[in-house]
Amino acid sequence: MNLSGIRTAGASGTFLPDLFLGPVMTDTDLLRTPLGDLMEALGGKMVPFAGYAMPVQFATGIMAEHNWTRENCGLFDVSHMGQAFVIGPDHETSARALEALMPGNFIDLERGQQRYSLLLNADGGIIDDLMVTRAASAAEDGRLMLVVNAGFKAKDFAYIEQNLPANVRLEQAPTRALIAVQGPKTAAVMAPLCADAGDMVFMQARTTQIGGIDCHISRSGYTGEDGWEISVAGDRAVELAELLLANDLVKPVGLGARDSLRLEAGLCLSGHDFDASRTPVEASLSWAVPKVRRARADFPGAQKILAQLAEGTAQKRVGIQPLGRAPAREGTHVHVDGEHVGVITSGGFGPTRGGPVAMGYVRTDLAVPGTALELIVRGKAHPAQVVKLPFVTQNYYRG
Amino acid sequence: MSTLYFTKEHEWLSVEGDAATVGISAYAAEQLGDVVFVELPEVGKTVAKGDDIAVVESVKSASEIYAPVAGEITAVNDALEDAPETVNDDAQGKGWFFKMTVKDRTELSDLMDEAAYGEFIKE
Structure with a gap:
């Protein structure tokens, strides 16, 4: 047998390029997230992914990590994903700037509300999927936070930047870390560390502290389970992860289980379950094109997408x-x-x-x-x- | 009295006369992680050394198993169909894949014994 896993994920680009090469021997070209060393010290089998050395699994293996997340609380380092802020003079200006590139209804987004959306090209093809969050406090109106996929972040941010009006700018946050805590016991893990967390419902976000560390948290994730994604300054990330991992309900989980969890939850992997050749209608993501945007028909590829909504694909x-x-x-x-x-x-x-x-x-x-x-x-x-x-x-x- | 051999492709063969039982090494099973599916060859199939004859799949990947020597498949381990995890539990015992004849015993001289394989996987 060939231990390099020749048929992992097919020919068109691999989600996990090489499951079985063991430790990354030459990591000179690979980036490390602020949590990379901690993940490796916890037994993470580090593999190259989207230019980063990332843990594909830990000692117990993908199956056990998957099940742990469905039953308890899995902690994922997703700091390789792209975080950025769109900053304009007021909410409507920033929201409109994003609505020119995506079919989401951002103008009506409430403070501290998060939406899943799609970055579209002029033909209505899906460049990437992403999360858009309106800042929770009135003082921060005009600020929208973006989280995009690791493999596409350079391309996504360049495309967004090129298409912003003069009074709106994109500020990338490459030094911030992102930790996902997912699973039915996550609320019990968060409760003693963060008094605010329990009041939140799915797709709500706020700025808060966890164990005294400043964070931006959203009650969302990509496993199909309840949980939070926690954005934190890179230099506090290890401290925060260790605080969360101190609870016996929390175990580190790698990218392997992240993939099986999201697949069971029916969630798309960008670049695989859609790419720039597929529209939201083909990808069965028409729900990400709300009525108000269909009526205005002012997003990229709107004519094509509206025709597909009427006539099918x-x-x-x-x-x-x-x-x-x-x-x-x-x-x-x-x-x-x-x-x-x-x-x-x-x-x-x-x-x-x-x-x-x-x-x-x-x-x-x-x-x-x-x-x-x-x-x-x-x-x-x-x-x-x-x-x-x-x-x-x-x-x-x-x- | 059987003799245990290993290939560089991480298969083991337990050879007795001109009959061999074949599986994947405990090291390979550990590297693969949780085995979720095994596709076995047909009994009666004649194979040349190096032919793809079986597939082992873990949660994330599929790997080919190659014929370690030339011969004919004489039996397969049907129990793996319903209990593929046996490969993880007992790779070099109950987790065997198939039995075959050894057409040309000189092909065995290319293979490693347990000590040599132990060194090989350390590299």
Whole structure:
């Protein structure tokens, strides 16, 4: 066997380029997050990811970390993601500047409210997905915080910067760290450290202190579980992580489990489950294009996207449940009666489901739960069916 | 009396006469992490040394298993279908993959014994 994991995630770009190379031997070109050394000291198996040395897993392995997060509280270093602030003279000016690039309704965003949105190109293709948060205090009106994917941050920020009006600027926050704490016990972990946290509901954000350390926290994440993402100055990140990890309910979790958790939760991985060639309608993310923006039709690619909303698209993203035990990885062809009808864009083993899970694109007439599909794995057709996403119940705290 | 051999591709073979039982090494199983699926060859299949004949999948990746020597597949470990985690629990015992004939015993001379393999994985 080849321990370098030749078929990890398919040919079109690998989420985890090389699971089995062991420790990163030559890390001269790789960046380290403020938590990199701590993660490695905790037993993290460091692998190159988006230019950073990141922990793919810890000693107990992906399956145990995944299950721990579903049952307790997993701590993830996601400091490689891109954090930035859009700063303008007032909320409406900053919100409008972003609305010129994304289909979200930011003008109506309340203070301390977070939204998931999509950075679109002129053809309505999805450059990346991101979180946009309005600052919680009135004094900070005009400030919107962005969190974008690690692999696209340079491109995203350049595109945003080029397209901002003269009175709005982008301020990147490369020295800030980002820690995600996720899982049903996270509220119990946060309660003694941060009096404010418990009042928050899903997709709310505020500036606060955790154990006396200044943080910006949002009640959100990318695992399908309740939890928070904590933005903190890089030089306080280790102290904060150690404070959280001091609770026995909290264990460090690597990128491997982060991927299986988000896949079971039906959440897209940018660059895989969509890219600039797919629109929000094809990607089944039409909910990220709210009514008020459809009515104004003033986001990039609006004409095309509105036409697709009315008339449909050739393909759509769906959940795909392999019916046997063989996982179907990214790049797997999807057939119906021997005819090529689509492709898997994320696929693997779902520990909570106890079997393989996948999502991908199929011809729109087949994008109906229950439709029988064949997945071509190593030349053989394996039965599968279209299923509703997510694969597991999302346990967000909505108050 | 059986003799244990290892390949550079992390398979083990327990050879007795011209029959071999084949699996992946405990080291390989540990590196892979949680095994979630094993695809086994068909009994009766004739293979050349180096052919892809089985696949082992962990949560994140799929890896090929190559035929360590030429021969014919005589049995497969069906128990792995329902309990792939056996590969992690007992890689060099109950986690065996298949049994095969050894067509040409001279091919065994290219393989490592346990001590040499132990050195090999340290490198």
